Amino acid sequence: MFEPHPEHILLTPGPTPIHPRAQQALIRPMLGHMDPEVFALNSEIQADLRVMYGTEPQAFTALLAGTGSLGMEAGFANLVEAGDEVLVCANGSFGSRMAEMAGRYGARVRLVTAPLGEAIRPQDVAAHLDGVNMVAVVHGETSTGVLNPVPEIAELVRGSGALLTVDAVTTAGMEPFHMAEWGVDYAYTGAQKCLSAPPGLAPIAVSERAFARFSARRTKVPLWYCDLEGLRDYWVDHTYHHTVPVNLHFAFHAALRAALEEGLVERQRRVALLGQAITQTLAPLGFSHYVERPQDRLPTVLALRLPDGFDDAGIRQALRRREISVTGGLGPTAGVIWRLGLMGESAHPAPYRALMVALEDLLGERGLAGRFDEAVHGVLV
Template identity: 80%
Template sequence: MKLLETPRPSQPQTEYPEHTLLTPGPTPIHPRAMKALTRPMLGHMDEEVFKLNRAIQADLREMYGTAPGAFTALLAGTGSLGMEAGFANLVEQGDEVLICANGSFGRRMAEMAARYGANVRLVTAPLGEAINPSDVADQLGDAQMVAVVHGETSTGVLNPVPEIAEIVRRSGALLTVDAVTTAGMEPFEMQAWGVDYVYTGAQKCLSAPPGLAPVAISERAFARFAARRQPTPLWYCDFEGLRGYWLEQTYHHTVPVNLHFAFAEALRAALEEGLPERAARVRMMGAAITTALAPLGFSPYVRREQDRLPTVLALRLPEGLDDAAVRKELRKREISITGGLGPTAGLIWRLGLMGEAARPAPYRMLMSALEDILNAPGLVKRFEAALER
């Protein structure tokens, strides 16, 4: 019997307004990644997908500065899954874990490690200040793992990972690093520093769609994993299952294939531009924005220049500025920026300078809108002049 299809009325194609996304993540999708999203679907066990995955692994080794042949992969989840997978695989009940916590994401690390049975101890610093490596040395003791956020997104602080890593390396403890707002925009040296587990999120510095967490795992970390007394409680990201799919092409779970294709394009574009060049670009943008906004009363939230995270520009608001009202007005104009988180809510703005957001064009639109909203003539001209310096 032939089935008759009921004619459907044609639907007008939706047109979306151009949106300027200047948050600390996600970031605007790279055009090459956007195009890759639309390719026809392939199976996750297809040889073309395995070939793509091998290329991704090689590029991740370059991005993270790993040892030759080090294991790299993509987890099918956001950066928070990358964070959790490290603790799930490398921590057991009763392990001593030292967490560097000077913001919301360091605190999230501590919560996750505790849920997997660790005895968590904290090295802290006041909001807006970096972790002091000497405090890590003083509190290291018999810790089996040290975990630190490289770029603390909640406050715009850059923690001194190379100095912390040197201390940890001498102790024999594993070092886990959250590189969510640094990897892909800032040079990262996993092998040279002695990092054992590192992760980021696809939607941050690389301007790929959310949904993937790129990780790199050292041989020392795999040795710790192999010595576990009990299987990891997180089956989905079990290191052995992960290695089976990525190295031996054995089935574990269905990976988001088109996200892999999009990520591969965004990562390749970043490496072709060059990580030093991207780092220079973000610093140029940060300096121009800060210079342009300074006469209005905006100032860096992080006091010491060497502690400022280039990819998340944290600016203290001028006295009397209505944070919520201004950001609401910006949103009406299809411009998104982010305020403070927790204790810094209403006190700072956090402007994303990662990937495709760290370009003059979107911030030119922000300056133009603020010039109108704040009645600040000359703001765009100051920004343009600062870019030319």
């Protein structure tokens, strides 16, 4: 019989280790999805999501019963109609996924691209805004560790009349996100990323402007499960739509509340300083930043180029046998980079010190853990 190891260390770009308060919430007795206590819980979640995303006071927030990819799809299903012009910023796997989804809902997709490891250039977006109904961009491109300049792109989009959809999967909950201030109309993330809740929920936020655009649709939403009208019936009017995963809601509530109690600015500081310590420790071995420009580096997914001759697959397999999971590159970057997750409960020194101890042995590099301790002391104390 399979028995999970209680001390497995996840250093991946998702999922992240479950927050202890979320873990505890998972084992509470079951309640019905129409129970008044669940509706009260959902109202608190909605209010906390408005804080996390930085929305308008009346913005619609909710949890979708699915992962972040459902959050992505729900945005296109509700806010795009056949024939709409949608400008997608694609500089990695998840930007490309946006383009595919938009096309499946009948959009005429225009692409603004950038080479892997580089951020989307706002001037390229500005050159393609004429007649666009929606602009879609990934804030933190998980596949390459790139942070796209969403505030600058949003400023350009505001004057065009287009809606702005933002994938905040590796940013919301770990760094300040200013949805109303920037002018973002639809944002989503995954519970298992920066918030360290269990996978299976996609927290979304919809601006008042986007909801008005949705209400003026000419056609029915083709995705019944995540139709905003049905979701609002459940989340606001408390009428039945579908059975929500109640215990995941309780776990998510606990994890989100813990994040807000710590403070998004403090979490941003924590991840930046830990990333600096990891980079300083591994640099003498030949690891280097994959993303060249510092302002384009995604703090929550540290993308490091591997040293020449490094046995990527072999070392990661050896680490896995020691109950440590590290993620390599995706697609064109396979064998080229490691992507180290610095989100939620993984963004602490202890799990990365365990990685350094293991690498000391596997690479014959004595003193690595000590160098990490010195680096952590230098930036975190």
